[in-house]
Amino acid sequence: MSYNYEKRMKTKNTLEPMHRSVDLEGRIIDCNDKYARMLGYVKDAVIGMSIFDHTPEDKHDVLRTIFENWKNHVPINNHRFPLITKSGKTFDVLVTVGDVTGSNGQVVRSSTTLLDYEEVRQLQEMVKLSKYESLYENSPEMYRTVNINGIIVDCNAAYCKRLGYSKSEIIGRNLTAHTADRSVSAILINMAHWRVDGVCTQVETWMKTKDGNEFPALVTPTNLYDENGALLGRNVVIQDMTEMKETQEMLEQRRQIDQMKDEFLTGITHELKTPLTPIIGFSQALAKPKLLGSLNARQMDAINTVLNNAVHLRQLVTDLLDVHKMELGRMKFDFKELDIEQLIAGALASADHASKEKGITITTDIREKGRMVGDQFRISQILNNLLYNAVDFTPEKTGEIHITVEKEGDLMKFSVRDNGVGIPEDKQPSLFNKFYQASTESVTRRYGGTGLGLSICKGLVEGMGGSIWVQSKPGEGSTFHFTIKPGGMAQ
Amino acid sequence: MRVLGVDDNVDILKLVQITVESLGHAFESAPGGVPGLDKIRNNQYDLVLLDLSMPDMTGLEVIDALVEDGIIKKQRVVLFTASYLGVEDLESKLREKGVHSILAKPVDLDQLMDRLQQIESEVEST
Numbered sequence A: 001m002s003y004n005y006e007k008r009m010k011t012k013n014t015l016e017p018m019h020r021s022v023d024l025e026g027r028i029i030d031c032n033d034k035y036a037r038m039l040g041y042v043k044d045a046v047i048g049m050s051i052f053d054h055t056p057e058d059k060h061d062v063l064r065t066i067f068e069n070w071k072n073h074v075p076i077n078n079h080r081f082p083l084i085t086k087s088g089k090t091f092d093v094l095v096t097v098g099d100v101t102g103s104n105g106q107v108v109r110s111s112t113t114l115l116d117y118e119e120v121r122q123l124q125e126m127v128k129l130s131k132y133e134s135l136y137e138n139s140p141e142m143y144r145t146v147n148i149n150g151i152i153v154d155c156n157a158a159y160c161k162r163l164g165y166s167k168s169e170i171i172g173r174n175l176t177a178h179t180a181d182r183s184v185s186a187i188l189i190n191m192a193h194w195r196v197d198g199v200c201t202q203v204e205t206w207m208k209t210k211d212g213n214e215f216p217a218l219v220t221p222t223n224l225y226d227e228n229g230a231l232l233g234r235n236v237v238i239q240d241m242t243e244m245k246e247t248q249e250m251l252e253q254r255r256q257i258d259q260m261k262d263e264f265l266t267g268i269t270h271e272l273k274t275p276l277t278p279i280i281g282f283s284q285a286l287a288k289p290k291l292l293g294s295l296n297a298r299q300m301d302a303i304n305t306v307l308n309n310a311v312h313l314r315q316l317v318t319d320l321l322d323v324h325k326m327e328l329g330r331m332k333f334d335f336k337e338l339d340i341e342q343l344i345a346g347a348l349a350s351a352d353h354a355s356k357e358k359g360i361t362i363t364t365d366i367r368e369k370g371r372m373v374g375d376q377f378r379i380s381q382i383l384n385n386l387l388y389n390a391v392d393f394t395p396e397k398t399g400e401i402h403i404t405v406e407k408e409g410d411l412m413k414f415s416v417r418d419n420g421v422g423i424p425e426d427k428q429p430s431l432f433n434k435f436y437q438a439s440t441e442s443v444t445r446r447y448g449g450t451g452l453g454l455s456i457c458k459g460l461v462e463g464m465g466g467s468i469w470v471q472s473k474p475g476e477g478s479t480f481h482f483t484i485k486p487g488g489m490a491q
Numbered sequence B: 001m002r003v004l005g006v007d008d009n010v011d012i013l014k015l016v017q018i019t020v021e022s023l024g025h026a027f028e029s030a031p032g033g034v035p036g037l038d039k040i041r042n043n044q045y046d047l048v049l050l051d052l053s054m055p056d057m058t059g060l061e062v063i064d065a066l067v068e069d070g071i072i073k074k075q076r077v078v079l080f081t082a083s084y085l086g087v088e089d090l091e092s093k094l095r096e097k098g099v100h101s102i103l104a105k106p107v108d109l110d111q112l113m114d115r116l117q118q119i120e121s122e123v124e125s126t
Helices: A005-015 A033-038 A057-071 A117-129 A133-138 A157-163 A181-197 A242-286 A297-327 A340-358 A376-392 A440-444 A453-463 B010-022 B033-042 B059-069 B087-097 B109-125
Strands: A018-022 A028-031 A076-084 A090-101 A107-116 A142-147 A152-155 A203-208 A214-225 A231-240 A336-339 A361-366 A371-374 A400-408 A411-418 A468-472 A478-484 B002-006 B026-030 B047-051 B076-081 B101-104
Touching (some): A117 A231, A242 B010, A340 A361, B002 B033, B047 B059, B059 B087
Antiparallel strands (some): A018 A028, A142 A152, A142 A231, A468 A478
16 A cells, blocks of 8 residues: 555644643633634634533533533543534544643643544544454454554553553553653654654564553554545554563573683683693603603603593593583584595594504495585594594404495485494493493593593584484494585575 | 794793704794794794784784785794684685694694694795
8 A cells, every 4th residue: 555645744634633721710721723723713712712612502511510520530531522613513522631730739721632533433443444353352462553643543452451551541642651751752753754754664662551560562563544545543563572572681691601601611621722732742742752862661651641641631622612512502514515535535544543553454435436515624523533433442453444435315424334342232322422431441542532422423413414323233343324414404 | 944933832832942943943932922023023034833822912913914014925924723713714814814824733743843844845945
């Protein structure tokens, strides 16, 4: 539906509320231009007239009662009542009377708002005519309809309930009466823009209930037009954001705590690794006669023990950081094109020393040659981990390890088979848990032994869109398989 | 070769010194980014081993200062980093700036010696 500015201007006059201020004698001491115009006078002529002059004669008795009630502090909200113009025409208005009090707290005059009943009826009719009428009234969300000046002309039960007013207390009030002070200026600016360009924008605001409580709300307006396409007002859905805000705040707090933990762990890891650099470096230097002179056999054994333990400690620190990152979901992958044969060659090179020391043969069967997109560092980390495990649990001299790479559907599958001790079936499900070690013999392992290796592999593989599993029988060796989705996780 | 080590950890400097000198090269050290930059500006080295994380001036700041001075290529700069994290992404950018290569700490002594020998042969061939 298009919005026509000129058409709106034509009908604008009928959309403003009328105002008049009346003293205790029933004399009009002030009014707005529209009040005067609607009644067929100029403003100056109205001042000093009696409200009875603007009321059809047959209603004078009723008016007298209402007037007396007002002076006795009986509230008057949206009372339907006729007015009579200078030329004798009558029309209905909805009257809401507010008090203006003097310094001693006494009522000195009224501040009366009169809404053209026809306009209100038209807007309410539009709501009724729409196929959403029942949704409007019965919706658990709050609904209100306002005219172009922000006067509330209709609302639903949920709105009344949440705000704590009856419907008659709401109709005719300006929406700012239900807006928390902190949001009033923003709402007025929003409404001013809307009156000029007719563009409805969703806004977050703070509402105010009858008892003064404030709550956050999401306000989603839709324009209402008359049959000529002129803007009459807006229908507004209001969502109570209290719970969502609380959840958001809780999540934000949690995020901040996670970030602090993350920063702490990254920092502490760095601090722990820093002294390890000279420890490992000087141990290596001592083991090289060329650098610091020769050691005897016992001294060499001692320094190698220092070295092995320092390397183990370094691995532990690195693993802990990896586990922590995975728990926080902060593990990042660097997907790049990589050469599969080079990847396997790298893994073989890193296990070369350990396997030769035990006289273990490693063979490969790379069925899928060429390039794939993956995180080379992390895939190598998994392969190395599986290879070191295989070397550790495979007998000296007769040990055999076989690596296979093949395509399985759209996944790349890597398998590491050994002819080692194997893993009992009841222990297999726990293998990928943190700090689990299938065998206590692993204390003699050269690498890893942190109890984190396979759980890290599992986290890495899953982060790269694959899975990891084992096939094994005691005495018959084990085969660890893992798959990687080339290019990473599907989005 | 004339080698400069820039690191705020004196134990690491000592270790690098032993390694460099064992291969027959001359070694000088600077215990931070600021004195390191000063030495690079006033001397001619074949190789600078530069730590990344230093409290007075980071390795990256030293590199930027050298790029600004137009003397980044006066010697080979090998960035000596404590962690591969984050630096991998930086590697290509650093190479564009004129950094020779990156060596991740904790560095295996054999790796360091290999890198020194490799750079020595590069220096000799130029």
